[in-house]
Amino acid sequence: MSVSDQLARLDLTLPTVAAPVAAYVPAVRTGNQVWTSGQLPFVDGELPATGKVGAEVTAETAERLARTAALNALAAVDALVGVDRITRVLKIVGFVSSAEGFTGQPGVINGASNLMGEIFGEAGAHARSAVGVAELPLGSPVEVELIVEIED
Known part of the structure; x- marks a missing residue:
């Protein structure tokens, strides 16, 4: 089953790639890998929530935002090379804007990790970092980067 077919089966639609908020591109290819820039949880051009996880934003909401x-990161890959060329998810890097004392970053970034498993099965198993930070662009609670392998 193609990635597009799997997305349809899961009733997921790739959004339009968000315009960069600074001097970068959404994704780059080198060899058989695509690296995405950090993607915020934009929905129709807006952030559904802002603030720090563990204060203004619950961990459960942040987990949905990480998803x-x-x-959105998959959409950046799709716009560059086509999502159906992905053969493996190599790494996820997740950043969580964390209130003082919040230590649940891994659970928040599970939103991204679990999505990759749903879409790619075993090929969605990946290395990962889940990092707590003081602030993220535009007050976003989360930011996610992907590194994927693609067929030549």
Whole structure:
């Protein structure tokens, strides 16, 4: 089953790639890998929530936002090379804007990781970093980067 077919089966639609908020591109290819820039959880051009996780934003909401950010990262890959060329998810890097004392970053970034498993099965198993940070662009609670392998 193609990635597009799997997305349809899961009733997921890749969004339009968000315009960069600074001097970068959404994704780059080198060899058989695509690296995405950090993607925020934009929905129709807006952030559904802002603030720090563990204060203004719950961990559960942030986990859903990480899933959305990961879907946006897949959209960046799709726009560059086509999502159906992905053969493996290599790494996810997740950033969580964390209130003082919040230590649940891994659970938040599970939103992105679990999505990759749903879409890619075993090929979605990946290395990962889940990092707590003081602030993210535009007040976003989460940001997600992907590194994927593609067929030549």
